[in-house]
Amino acid sequence: MVNLKDPCHPMISYRRVQPSDLEVLEKIHGDLFPIRYESEFFQNVVNGRDIMSWGAVDCSRPNEKSDELIGFITARFVLATESEIEDLVSLDSSKSNQTLVYILTLGVVESYRNFGIASSLIREVIKYASSIPTCRAIYLHVISYNNPAIHLYKKLSFHCLRRLYNYYFINGQHYDSYLFIYYVNGSRSPCSPLELVMLLVTYTKSGFKSMAAKLWKNEDRKISKLRKCKSGCLLPMVENKTTLSLEGTWCQSV
Numbered sequence: 279m280v281n282l283k284d285p286c287h288p289m290i291s292y293r294r295v296q297p298s299d300l301e302v303l304e305k306i307h308g309d310l311f312p313i314r315y316e317s318e319f320f321q322n323v324v325n326g327r328d329i330m331s332w333g334a335v336d337c338s339r340p341n342e343k344s345d346e347l348i349g350f351i352t353a354r355f356v357l358a359t360e361s362e363i364e365d366l367v368s369l370d371s372s373k374s375n376q377t378l379v380y381i382l383t384l385g386v387v388e389s390y391r392n393f394g395i396a397s398s399l400i401r402e403v404i405k406y407a408s409s410i411p412t413c414r415a416i417y418l419h420v421i422s423y424n425n426p427a428i429h430l431y432k433k434l435s436f437h438c439l440r441r442l443y444n445y446y447f448i449n450g451q452h453y454d455s456y457l458f459i460y461y462v463n464g465s466r467s468p469c470s471p472l473e474l475v476m477l478l479v480t481y482t483k484s485g486f487k488s489m490a491a492k493l494w495k496n497e498d499r500k501i502s503k504l505r506k507c508k509s510g511c512l513l514p515m516v517e518n519k520t521t522l523s524l525e526g527t528w529c530q531s532v
Contacts (some may be wrong), residue, residue: 288348289338290395292402295331295350300326302347303333310385312448313455319518319526329354329382332402334395349386351399356380358414362416367414370467379407381418384427400434414465421455436460439467 295303304320322329334349358369358376369376381403386395405412417440420427432438436458445455461467 287338288336288393290334290390290393290398291334291337292307292332292334292398294326295324295333295347295352299333299347299350300324303350306347306350306387307383309382328450330403330406332399334386334390334399334477348390349395351384351403353379353403353416354382361417362437363415363417363457363459366467367373367461369414373412375412377410379413379416381416383394396430397420397434400430401496402462404434404462406509407483411463413462415462415518416460419445420456420458422456427457431458434460436504437467 300320301435303316303323304317307315307320318330321327323331329352331350335345336348336490337344339346356378358364358367358378359374361378363378367378381400384396386399387431403416407416416436418431418436420431422441428438437460438458439458440444440457442455444452445451459467459525
């Protein structure tokens with residue numbers, strides 16, 4: 279099992295998670311995260327049933343340990359039109375099969391942190407999602423107090439677009455969540471308030487006042503819900519309706 283102390287010169291490689299990883303995967307999840315996942319979740323991960331996953335291993339470890347997981351990331355596809363972020367992604371209304379990738383869990387054992395493993399695992403997901411023409415974005419949730427994870431996703435150009443109040447319910451206490459998105463395959467967020475104002479000015483100067491008025495009417499309600507956070511991201515004030523902690527992203531990796 280994983281019992282690591284001082285990996286001075288690791289040789290990290292990345293591969294898909296496989297059935298032989300089951301025991302180690304369960305142990306690392308149990309060590310890192312404040313909630314317990316059902317055995318069905320791990321079976322689905324290692325067998326690739328509706329969940330895709332990548333693992334990190336240290337090839338410099340002796341014998342069979344060289345292929346033992348020291349990090350992982352799990353994710354699943356979600357239909358864009360059935361997701362909670364449909365309003366945050368530009369979709370082609372003529373295509374019904376557009377998808378998103380939702381990151382479920384990300385973890386690296388403590389003694390292997392600060393080697394860039396978490397960043398590399400996230401890039402594996404980005405590379406894979408970008409290779410699927412119908413995929414429009416990758417998204418995830420980060421608990422509000424996990425500053426290292428927040429910094430990591432921002433560093434990798436994820437956009438913080440929403441704060442969900444009381445999203446997590448852990449050990450009898452509520453915690454907020456931040457929603458992060460990474461757009462792929464040419465997708466982008468709908469117009470920001472600043473872009474909308476610029477459009478209105480342009481239309482007015484060009485004499486298209488009626489068009490500008492119509493656009494403002496359609497977007498006015500959406501804009502009124504947005505406010506700027508200190509980091510410059512747009513955070514709608516959202517009161518989450520559920521507290522199903524297993525639906526949130528969990529990250530212990532940096």
